[in-house]
Amino acid sequence: MTAAASRRARVAVLLLVALALFSSGKFVVQMAALAARSAGPDRVSHYLTRFVDLRPLLPRHGVVGYLSDRPDAVQEYYLAQYALAPLVVIQSPDPPVVIGNFFDPEAGTRLVAEGRFPVLKDFGEGLLLLGGRTRR
Numbered sequence: 381m382t383a384a385a386s387r388r389a390r391v392a393v394l395l396l397v398a399l400a401l402f403s404s405g406k407f408v409v410q411m412a413a414l415a416a417r418s419a420g421p422d423r424v425s426h427y428l429t430r431f432v433d434l435r436p437l438l439p440r441h442g443v444v445g446y447l448s449d450r451p452d453a454v455q456e457y458y459l460a461q462y463a464l465a466p467l468v469v470i471q472s473p474d475p476p477v478v479i480g481n482f483f484d485p486e487a488g489t490r491l492v493a494e495g496r497f498p499v500l501k502d503f504g505e506g507l508l509l510l511g512g513r514t515r516r
Contacts, residue, residue: 445478449487480508
């Protein structure tokens, strides 16, 4: 091999190594930026923490009711079921204990007044522990 060919081979290897290092460095920077953006609680974790104080006041097993001012909020209903498992959470005001999950601050007050639910505890952010609906 001639000196010129040897020099070209070394330059090619150095360029290949530099390209590999650049590509790896770019990947590391992108992953660090992604980790920084995703730091902190995600939406699901934040939602589940709403039920931490409610959980000890519920029965250990059985069925509890669930009321909301947004019947189309299916994801929130499923997250409530997940947070309160193994309890069975049904969309009904009939069980003796009902969870009120309201998005409009006034809706909870209106539904409680209309349905005559006793408020056992108000956890804030629209989360209420209600007694079952009283019959007229």
